[in-house]
Amino acid sequence: MLFGKLLPRNTDFFALFDQHADHIVEAAQAFSKLVEHYNDPELRSQYHRAVDHAEKAADRVTHEVNKAIHQTFITPIDREQIHGLINTMDDVADLIQDSAETMALYDVRGMTDEISRLTDLSLRCCSRVRDAVRLLARIADPATAEAALKTCDEIDLLEGDADRVMRTAMSKLFREEPDVRELIKLKAIYELLETITDRCEDVANLIEGIILENS
Template sequence: MLIRFLPGNQRFFRLFSQHAELGVQGCRELLLLLTHLSTERELRAQNVEAAEKAADRITRQTIELLKRTPVAPLHPDAIHKLVSVMDDVLDLAEDTAQTIYLYDIKRVTPAAIQLAEICVACAERLEEAVGLLVSRRNRDGILRLCEQIDKLESDADHVMRAAMSRLFRDEPDTRELIKLKAVYELLEQITDKAEDVANIIEGLVLERSWRG
């Protein structure tokens, strides 16, 4: 079947990859924001926002292309769901960056940085998995990456639970506690959404409608 070689269908895969690349960029900028709070907070928050806005444009382009494509390489509902949930990852990254900036958070814990590192790892594996969707020959590699993302999300859960326990036990300033709690929760939600994307990808490669 030559469906994947049609010009419009090749463009779907390029758009998926561009979106995933922006996901990596946004999560890396978020990590840099957390590790350079005193010197680069505004710059890094702006960079995360820029990545999110660029991804929004790609999401709209993908949906418009879907409307014009009679035979897509994936089921239309799957394409819409995939790009929408990928967009959720960057939405949450932007929410996290804006929370840090608007709450004027001046310090974060090692746990917050560890969670951000896990977010980056999830985004990198999503980028790799999305890039492999172009061919059925990549099925096993895609599934391995999805398993890795699932493991990373579990790691994030463990990090957040331990961080929350320390926060409520050791933080005397109620305002700081509220701020850090919000950051922990948003970072963990990024990994949740990354796992959601991985689950969508996993479902795609396991069903017969995948025409890659």
């Protein structure tokens, strides 16, 4: 039994990265639908459950990857890079779930244009993260590596757009929202949504590092 445990294992880390990225996009899409149908309590609850389901699926993949790091004799990229990438990706899924949970706990009156815009940017960032992750297994090919780096640049641009929306949203909120409790609720949600794009940028930066070191 001990000998069996010591045998090297083969783990397709890139396939696991792809699975996790799919779950991130599933969570982001469900959250986008939650925002779109916020005024319908039944649909809101349905999409909230979908967000939770996707986040839990992402957690399982993260656990599998972190376990496999210690059981795999030879990894396709540096172990620290694998650990950093999967856990930063998991932060994205966690933040999406946190955003849905915060809306439910705070009982926000309704969605704002700024929430819709930040949600759209978050979904687009998550989709581009998935695109970049799917290219990782083939970065030995120069054209693929270049395409992945270009996708990472697009994530950086989307994160910059989210920063600008966030600043405008905060300015408008403090100038126009008379209800202090609603102001506090919306501020928290704006910050969570903008942080999703920040963490997507962190994923892009990690992917760029992997490409530069391994392609």
